[in-house]
Amino acid sequence: MVDTKREIERKYDAAAGATLPGLTAVRGVVAVVDKGVAELDATYYDTADQRLARAHLTLRRRTGGGDPGWHLKLPVADGVRDEIRAPLSDTVPRSLSALVRSRVRGAELLPVIRLRSARDVRHLVDADGDLLAEVSLDQVRAERLSGGTGTAEWTEIEVELADGGDPAFLDRVDKKLRKAGLSRSSAPSKLARALQETAGPTRTAPVGARTQPVTAGDHVLVYVRAQRDAIVELDPAVRRDVFDSVHAMRVATRRLRSTLRSYGKVLDRTATGPIAGELKWLAGELGVDRDQEVLTEHLTTALSELPPSLVSGPVPDRLRTWSKARRGGSRRGLIAVLDSGRHLDLLDALDTLVATPPLRKAAAGDPAKVIAEAVRDDYRKVAALIGRALDLPPGHDRDVAIHEARKKAKRARYAAEAAVPALGGPAETMVRSMKSLQTLLGDHQDSVMARGALCELAAQAHAAGESAFTYGVLYGREEQRAAATEAALAEAWRAVEAATEL
Numbered sequence: 001m002v003d004t005k006r007e008i009e010r011k012y013d014a015a016a017g018a019t020l021p022g023l024t025a026v027r028g029v030v031a032v033v034d035k036g037v038a039e040l041d042a043t044y045y046d047t048a049d050q051r052l053a054r055a056h057l058t059l060r061r062r063t064g065g066g067d068p069g070w071h072l073k074l075p076v077a078d079g080v081r082d083e084i085r086a087p088l089s090d091t092v093p094r095s096l097s098a099l100v101r102s103r104v105r106g107a108e109l110l111p112v113i114r115l116r117s118a119r120d121v122r123h124l125v126d127a128d129g130d131l132l133a134e135v136s137l138d139q140v141r142a143e144r145l146s147g148g149t150g151t152a153e154w155t156e157i158e159v160e161l162a163d164g165g166d167p168a169f170l171d172r173v174d175k176k177l178r179k180a181g182l183s184r185s186s187a188p189s190k191l192a193r194a195l196q197e198t199a200g201p202t203r204t205a206p207v208g209a210r211t212q213p214v215t216a217g218d219h220v221l222v223y224v225r226a227q228r229d230a231i232v233e234l235d236p237a238v239r240r241d242v243f244d245s246v247h248a249m250r251v252a253t254r255r256l257r258s259t260l261r262s263y264g265k266v267l268d269r270t271a272t273g274p275i276a277g278e279l280k281w282l283a284g285e286l287g288v289d290r291d292q293e294v295l296t297e298h299l300t301t302a303l304s305e306l307p308p309s310l311v312s313g314p315v316p317d318r319l320r321t322w323s324k325a326r327r328g329g330s331r332r333g334l335i336a337v338l339d340s341g342r343h344l345d346l347l348d349a350l351d352t353l354v355a356t357p358p359l360r361k362a363a364a365g366d367p368a369k370v371i372a373e374a375v376r377d378d379y380r381k382v383a384a385l386i387g388r389a390l391d392l393p394p395g396h397d398r399d400v401a402i403h404e405a406r407k408k409a410k411r412a413r414y415a416a417e418a419a420v421p422a423l424g425g426p427a428e429t430m431v432r433s434m435k436s437l438q439t440l441l442g443d444h445q446d447s448v449m450a451r452g453a454l455c456e457l458a459a460q461a462h463a464a465g466e467s468a469f470t471y472g473v474l475y476g477r478e479e480q481r482a483a484a485t486e487a488a489l490a491e492a493w494r495a496v497e498a499a500t501e502l
Helices: 094-099 168-179 190-197 216-239 245-262 269-304 315-327 330-339 341-355 367-391 396-423 425-463 469-499
Strands: 003-014 031-046 058-063 069-077 080-086 110-125 131-144 151-161
Touching: 003 168, 069 094, 080 094, 094 216, 110 190, 131 168, 131 190, 151 168, 151 190, 216 245, 216 330, 216 341, 216 367, 216 396, 245 269, 245 367, 245 396, 269 315, 269 330, 269 341, 269 425, 269 469, 315 425, 330 341, 367 396, 367 425, 367 469, 396 425, 396 469, 425 469
Parallel strands: none
Antiparallel strands: 003 080, 003 151, 031 058, 031 110, 058 069, 069 080, 110 131, 131 151
């Protein structure tokens, strides 16, 4: 069993032998309660090449204090982390190892650092005796367990906001601590400081910031790397079922796949083609839940808009049952996909793509020419598909053509996103235009999918001896929505043409 806690804290460097400054003068603090000294003993785990540390993740087994057990900390923002806890055991819990699988993959998790701390704890409480923050003075001793043999000692002060507290309270504490001569720690965590101070003289310095992109290939690879990073970073959130995480990962896979196709003159498609195919597979697996969720929400909203007199039979109940049946097992299936060798092989392939990209001759060219031409090419494909759709009579063939135009509009939008740093305003305009068009085309596709679902629901209702009247009413309304969208499409496309500057 695991539980999650949002941790909001700040760390400060302190001199050896330092004591906690008085904090009763902080606005809102009525009393500072001495909670005694706790002896903590934590062993941190990572791969031999410190994949977790490089991603600012920490995995530890800790005894002592009020929360012994395994703790995995995932970064959320500066000074904010989600701490996921599991009971104490001799080996890394499977529930936590799964959350770092996108980083670790086939590598072994090893004990790398042991931290022993004497933690002198104070509680800052308000007039009602409620906890505002916990302040601790930590005397830390670090010992390297693998990848070196060094030791280090330091003192630091840690201020952790109480659950549900106002982050602004930390600013008031910060002001007091700074007046006492303390400064914020430059290390994001105890582990990061321990790794740095016990590395030994043979270790290389941390890699600095990447250089600014110059060539067309540089610009494309910046975008490719960002999408690769998003896929890897979102893996724990998807496993934890964090809101919108599945959708965000799916978008990253689509962006990356589109980029490999749009910039075929920069990155050799004979090398990237298999990766694009695997990205399509992953996006499809991620979409199982998402597509059903969107469709159910669409139908539920449409049903709520009907007057009660037009709702005949147990329509809401049937809709819920139908949706639940279609989603059954999909969550377990998605986790199985993330655990699969196929997915891990894809992540390895993306790493290789970024490390040794299959650049073509045009990659060395001027971004203003090479990237602009790729974006224009995608734009021309959207224009051709929109023109074909508008020439077709209403019906199945037009629905298919509009759906194809929607997919190409997404691709053009993502190509323009990658082009923004190189092309500036014109690319930004293209992104906005394609996003607006994509929304309109997406509304049409939602209606197509809704009509198919309503036919299925009507058949189920009829077989159960229920009235199918309401499903027919909803179907007619969806037909009207689709017709209105199609009527607006020509005008919307003229607006896109007028705004496009590339």
